[in-house]
Amino acid sequence: AAEYAKLKAEHGANAAAFEKAIGALERGMSGAFLQSYSADVLRKFAQRGASEDRRELLAFLSGSSSYAPQSGQIVGILKTMQDEMLADYNAATETEESAIKVFEELMAAKTKEKELASQAIEKKTARVAELGIALAEKANDLEDTQEALAADQKFIANLEEGCEKKKTEWEARCKLRAEELVALADTIKVLNDDDALELFKATLPSPGASSFLQTQVSARSTKARAVAELKEGLRFAGVSDRARLDTIFLALHGKKVGFEKVIKLIDDMIVSLKTEQADDDTKKEYCVTTLDTSDDKKKELERKVSDLEAAIAAAEESIAQLTDEIAALEKGIKALDSAVAEATENRKEENADFKDLMASNTAAKEVLLFAQNRLNKFYNPKLYKAPPKTELSKEDRIASSMSGTEPPTAAPGGIAGTGIAVLAQVSAHTQRGEVAPPPPPETFGAYTKASQENNGVTAMINMLIQELDKEMTVAEAEEKDAQEDYETMMQDSAEKRAADSKSITEKEAAKADTEAALQQHQDDKAATAKELSATLEFIASLHAECDWILKYHQVRQEARASEIDALGKAKAVLSGADFSLLQTS
Numbered sequence: 361a362a363e364y365a366k367l368k369a370e371h372g373a374n375a376a377a378f379e380k381a382i383g384a385l386e387r388g389m390s391g392a393f394l395q396s397y398s399a400d401v402l403r404k405f406a407q408r409g410a411s412e413d414r415r416e417l418l419a420f421l422s423g424s425s426s427y428a429p430q431s432g433q434i435v436g437i438l439k440t441m442q443d444e445m446l447a448d449y450n451a452a453t454e455t456e457e458s459a460i461k462v463f464e465e466l467m468a469a470k471t472k473e474k475e476l477a478s479q480a481i482e483k484k485t486a487r488v489a490e491l492g493i494a495l496a497e498k499a500n501d502l503e504d505t506q507e508a509l510a511a512d513q514k515f516i517a518n519l520e521e522g523c524e525k526k527k528t529e530w531e532a533r534c535k536l537r538a539e540e541l542v543a544l545a546d547t548i549k550v551l552n553d554d555d556a557l558e559l560f561k562a563t564l565p566s567p568g569a570s571s572f573l574q575t576q577v578s579a580r581s582t583k584a585r586a587v588a589e590l591k592e593g594l595r596f597a598g599v600s601d602r603a604r605l606d607t608i609f610l611a612l613h614g615k616k617v618g619f620e621k622v623i624k625l626i627d628d629m630i631v632s633l634k635t636e637q638a639d640d641d642t643k644k645e646y647c648v649t650t651l652d653t654s655d656d657k658k659k660e661l662e663r664k665v666s667d668l669e670a671a672i673a674a675a676e677e678s679i680a681q682l683t684d685e686i687a688a689l690e691k692g693i694k695a696l697d698s699a700v701a702e703a704t705e706n707r708k709e710e711n712a713d714f715k716d717l718m719a720s721n722t723a724a725k726e727v728l729l730f731a732q733n734r735l736n737k738f739y740n741p742k743l744y745k746a747p748p749k750t751e752l753s754k755e756d757r758i759a760s761s762m763s764g765t766e767p768p769t770a771a772p773g774g775i776a777g778t779g780i781a782v783l784a785q786v787s788a789h790t791q792r793g794e795v796a797p798p799p800p801p802e803t804f805g806a807y808t809k810a811s812q813e814n815n816g817v818t819a820m821i822n823m824l825i826q827e828l829d830k831e832m833t834v835a836e837a838e839e840k841d842a843q844e845d846y847e848t849m850m851q852d853s854a855e856k857r858a859a860d861s862k863s864i865t866e867k868e869a870a871k872a873d874t875e876a877a878l879q880q881h882q883d884d885k886a887a888t889a890k891e892l893s894a895t896l897e898f899i900a901s902l903h904a905e906c907d908w909i910l911k912y913h914q915v916r917q918e919a920r921a922s923e924i925d926a927l928g929k930a931k932a933v934l935s936g937a938d939f940s941l942l943q944t945s
Contacts, residue, residue: 364456371449374405376830378442380823382435405441496670500663522914626931633920633927644913647906654899661892668885675878682871689860689867696860700853707846714839718832725828732821 550556736743 364452367449367452371445374445375442377405378438378445380826382438382442496666500659504659526918623931626927630924630927630931633924637917637920640909640913640916643906643909647902647910651899651902651906654895654902658892658895658899661888661895664888665885665892668881668888672878672881672885675874675881678874679871679878682867682874686864686867686871689864693857693860693864696853696857700850703846703849707842710842711839714835717835721828721832721835725825725832728821728825728828732818732825735818735821 733745736745
């Protein structure tokens with residue numbers, strides 16, 4: 361782009377030089393043209409090549425006295441070079457426009473690619489956050505499952521150990537009962553044999569004595585069997601149950617207490633044992649349920665505390681980020697204001713320079729036109745333009761009509777009495793030292809108007825006027841472009857400042873909301889931590905209350921069952937003793 365701009369500027373200067381050269385040559389004003397700035401431009405252009413045409417043109421522009429160009433040859437060379445230069449410039453312009461189009465298409469593609477990449481980044485960032493939350497939830501679920509698995513495995517191990525123990529005890533019990541049944545069956549078989557009955561009739565006392573003896577033996581044996589059963593239950597009885605069993609033992613050993621009272625004591629003790637077992641079952645169920653509920657509540661509170669800590673960390677990070685962004689925006693606004701102030705100051709200086717340049721160039725142009733018109737008045741009166749007549753004021757017309765003479769004319773001012781004023785400051789010329797004057801020139805001869813030289817001077821003045829017009833046109837274009845750029849910059853700066861100010865307001869509001877949310881999270885965390893501490897204390901008290909009952913519930917249940925079974929057997933034995941009292945043989 362910079363090379364093209366340089367080429368465009370050179371093309372503009374060269375094209376203007378070619379136009380002036382061709383026009384001057386066609387008008388026959390080659391002498392005046394060779395002294396102009398355009399001739400220097402063409403001279404530099406001709407020096408860039410080594411073709412024959414360029415050498416001829418360079419020889420012409422050098423003003424060599426030995427060179428005598430053919431009629432129209434230089435004009436043809438200039439037009440040919442002008443066409444070639446225009447063709448090269450058009451080709452360069454097409455190449456630049458093609459490059460600009462390719463660049464714009466590439467920028468559009470990259471912009472779209474950037475937008476798509478930004479959207480993908482936003483989606484993936486949201487996905488990362490969602491996966492992080494899901495991962496945390498899965499980790500909590502894994503922890504709960506591992507704890508439940510450990511508890512289940514421990515329960516299974518305890519259950520297997522208890523089952524093995526009970527299986528061994530049950531096998532021993534079944535074996536003992538089988539042996540007892542065999543012994544009883546053998547005893548009954550021997551006693552019920554016909555020969556044994558005949559022998560008992562012959563050897564045992566009379567029926568009355570036999571009945572009395574049997575009654576005594578049955579009561580004693582019944583008490584003994586009942587005591588044996590109760591002693592079996594005594595092995596499983598607790599401290600409180602031992603006192604009640606001792607009462608039953610005393611009742612059995614006594615001679616005045618009947619079996620009905622003993623049976624009643626046994627029934628009362630069985631009811632008491634069942635009531636105690638029901639209380640233990642209720643207590644166990646309460647402990648298990650309450651511990652499970654409290655443990656779930658503890659995990660929920662711990663998870664809530666963890667979530668609140670994560671929310672607090674995120675809020676603190678967001679506040680820090682918003683603070684940095686607000687500081688960056690405020691710094692950008694200050695830099696933008698400084699840039700705007702600097703640009704405004706530069707624009708004022710450039711505008712003042714432009715006004716000075718336009719005033720100076722306008723005054724110079726008016727002086728040149730005045731000089732040209734003055735030459736035309738002498739050398740070419742047809743082209744002379746008389747100054748407009750001064751319009752007399754009403755007072756001047758009255759004074760002139762009364763006096764019969766024209767009113768006095770004010771002395772001309774401005775540059776050399778032309779009436780042209782210039783605003784630019786011009787430094788005064790001073791003489792440097794005292795130098796002896798040169799010898800006087802020769803006197804003049806017969807005077808003739810130098811018409812040919814006047815044409816050269818007029819052409820030179822026209823060229824200077826054209827250069828002034830060109831310079832003012834360029835200055836006006838540059839001033840217009842600079843003003844438009846300045847206004848665009850001011851508008852863009854105002855929009856950016858408004859956008860940044862709005863962004864600061866939004867970010868400050870977001871920061872305030874985040875700080876309020878942070879305070880709420882901190883309050884919630886403190887309340888949750890307090891509740892968690894209370895829950896942990898409650899769980900500790902539950903363990904102090906329930907660990908023993910949960911640990912020994914099965915043992916106590918089995919002991920009570922064995923004790924109730926022994927009491928039931930003792931009751932059965934004592935109930936069977938009532939029937940033996942009625943037996944007679």
